Amino acid sequence: MVISFPRLNPVTFKKEISSPYEKCTEKFIQEFDVEDYIVFQLSYDNDFLTNEIKAYVVDCGGEIILEVGKTTVIINSLMRQDVFRIPCSVIKEGIYNILIESPAKFRYYSNTFYIHDANESLLIQYGCKDNKFDCLFKTINGAEYFYLRIAGGVKTQGYSFKSDDVEFIDQDRKITLIDSIPYTIRKYTFGESIGMPIWLADKLNRIFSCDDVKINGVKVVKSSGAALELSSQENYKYVGATIDLLHADEGYSEKPDTISGIHVEEFTEIFN
Numbered sequence: 001m002v003i004s005f006p007r008l009n010p011v012t013f014k015k016e017i018s019s020p021y022e023k024c025t026e027k028f029i030q031e032f033d034v035e036d037y038i039v040f041q042l043s044y045d046n047d048f049l050t051n052e053i054k055a056y057v058v059d060c061g062g063e064i065i066l067e068v069g070k071t072t073v074i075i076n077s078l079m080r081q082d083v084f085r086i087p088c089s090v091i092k093e094g095i096y097n098i099l100i101e102s103p104a105k106f107r108y109y110s111n112t113f114y115i116h117d118a119n120e121s122l123l124i125q126y127g128c129k130d131n132k133f134d135c136l137f138k139t140i141n142g143a144e145y146f147y148l149r150i151a152g153g154v155k156t157q158g159y160s161f162k163s164d165d166v167e168f169i170d171q172d173r174k175i176t177l178i179d180s181i182p183y184t185i186r187k188y189t190f191g192e193s194i195g196m197p198i199w200l201a202d203k204l205n206r207i208f209s210c211d212d213v214k215i216n217g218v219k220v221v222k223s224s225g226a227a228l229e230l231s232s233q234e235n236y237k238y239v240g241a242t243i244d245l246l247h248a249d250e251g252y253s254e255k256p257d258t259i260s261g262i263h264v265e266e267f268t269e270i271f272n
Contacts, residue, residue, distance in 0.1 A: 002045040002079075003106065006134045008126070008206055009040040010148040011098060012199050013108040028197055028238060029095065030113040031121060032149045038086040038113075039146050040098070041135060045078055048102055055084050055100040057091060066091060068098070073139055081136055083144060088115045111199075122190075124148040125214045126207045133206065148207065150200075151192045158187035160244075185223050185244050188215070195238030204228055204241055219248040 005013050011030065032038060044053065055068040070084045086098075098110035127145040128137045137144050162185060166178040190196070190204060205228040207213060213220055223244040232239040 001047040001105065002043075003048075004043050004134065005108075006041050006043075007203065008133055008135050008146055008210075010038060010146050010203065011040060011110040011113065012203075013098075013100065013110050015107070016109040027194065028192075030111055030149075030200070031118045031151070032088050032113055032115050033118040033121075033123070034088050034093065034115060035119070036088045036115075036123065036149055037147055038088065038098075039144070040084050040110075041081055042084070042100065043075065043079055043081040043134065045080075048080075048105070050080065052105075053082060053100065053102045055098055057086060057096050058099045060095055064099075065096065071139070071141070073136055083136060083139075091115055093117075118149055122150055122152045122215055123217075124150065124207060125217075126210045127212045128210050129212065133209075145212075148203065150190050150196070150204075152188055152190040154186045154188055158189065158242075160185040160187070183246060184250065185246060187242050187244050188220075189240065189242050191238075191240040195232065195236070195240050197238060201228065201230060201239055201241050204243075208243060208245075215245075220245040221248050222246075 042053065050072050055070065056064045057066040057068065058064055066086070068084045068086050070082045073081050073083065075081055084100075093116045095112060095114050097112055099107065100110075101107040125145050125147055127143060128135070131137050135144075135146075161182070163180050163182040165180045168176045168178050170176075208222050208228065223246050226244040228241050228243045230239045230241050
């Protein structure tokens with residue numbers, strides 16, 4: 001019997017002995033907006049029937065609120081993969097977990113999440129042009145994307161203005177600028193004021209290895225050599241995270257209806 005959850009799922013699953021109520025009292029609770037989709041995947045072998053594995057949204061009392069719809073894809077003669085999608089718009093505001101189970105074989109709970117009006121946070125949409133990282137990104141139905149909601153932004157001091165220059169220096173040391181391409185590096189900061197658990201920071205790091213990542217609809221890529229950097233305090237279990245990103249399609253002009261100019265995105269409620 002083989003089952004596995006891709007690390008790129010926006011939520012994490014564990015075998016839990018504690019009740020849903022105990023999980024709902026944890027200090028860190030992940031957020032999703034009422035208009036978001038929670039997409040997660042699970043792979044399993046032929047010891048399971050296709051419709052044997054079910055997923056449910058449950059409340060803090062363990063009551064089933066919604067059975068989660070899924071698409072099953074046959075990977076090969078031995079393995080299948082389920083793609084589950086939860087439209088948050090059909091669930092009233094509240095605190096929930098995902099229960100995924102196969103009767104008499106396994107039961108897993110997700111981390112706790114809060115569905116509410118969270119559109120001031122960042123929505124990260126991510127995928128790849130090929131199937132990789134144990135995820136299905138391309139199926140006969142088209143592209144598959146994951147969505148992660150997280151507090152964050154670019155602080156005032158998080159902007160770096162750079163350029164790639166080509167210069168010619170003659171024998172008299174006179175310098176001529178042959179070409180120059182300007183660009184902006186933005187240091188994105190992620191995490192609520194209390195920080196985030198390590199498992200979520202790990203997901204962020206993996207997300208930025210995907211080749212199709214958008215933050216609030218803007219496609220971003222890692223700056224050359226950039227890495228997710230963590231900050232924390234000794235004996236404190238949560239962390240903050242930063243990474244240098246480039247806007248992939250920034251160009252040299254701005255459209256009047258989307259002008260941000262030298263807009264400084266303020267983000268003050270951040271882990272320090």
